[in-house]
Amino acid sequence: MKKIVVGITGASGTVLAVKFLENIKDAEVHLVMSDSARKVMELETEYSPEYIKSLADYYYEDSDIAARISSGSFIFDTFVVIPCSSSTLAKIAAGISDTLITRVATVAMKERRRIIVVPREMPFSTIMLENMLKLSMNNVIVSPAVPGYYARPSSMEDLLNFVIARVLDLSGIKNDISPRWKDA
Template identity: 65%
Template structure:
């Protein structure tokens, strides 16, 4: 069974992370939720924090940088930070590991594990673009929350599913939540 670590940081777009948690079926899920993410979830959604935590097999406090998932000896298949705030992205890009979310990313980078970050900011500043470039050059997959429209989404839910399905593809997680491209 795959092991997936998911970090929810304080960027807008918490629904992407929640939907990802709801759609992963065949994996052991390790979840880290930042304090800022808890506030954003409350502001942006009607989801209860306990419901979200119950979607994971293991939940860690973002201040616990000694948690099991922070060790290079903890083997996992993918680490997904969704959504990824510009602050979290900047910390990782320059090697700051003062939270569990950033610590797991830096350990995963040194261990050459799959990391996917989903920034949800617009417009992008030059600093943010440079941070994305630095992370990409270090092997991190950058998947900005930019849903495609070739599937002709009818609802916001369709657009969320499209993006989450793409992230699941990048993580090697089977899914059928978004329409696949097919040319007539």
């Protein structure tokens, strides 16, 4: 069974994380949510922290940098930061590991594990683009929350499903929540 670690940060777009978690099938899910993510969640959604935590098999506080997922000896398949704030993006690019989310990223990079960051901000500043380039050059998959329009979206749900389907694909998780190119 795959092991997926999910970090939710304080960027706008908590709904992306919830939709991602709701669609992970046949995987053990380890979740970390930053304090900023909780604040954004309260402002943007009707979701409770308890509901989001219930979507994971294991939950860790972002302040617990000694949690088992912070160790290179904890083997997992993919680490997804969704949504990824510009601050978290910058910290990961600079190798700063002052929270559990950034520590997992730092350890995953040194262990050459799959990392996917889903920046949600727009437009991208030059600094954000430089940080994304730096991460990409270090084998981190940078997957901005940009929907495809060939699937002819007719609702917000369709737009979300497109983005989440791509992140699930990148995580190696089978799904059929959005049309594929030939289906469009």
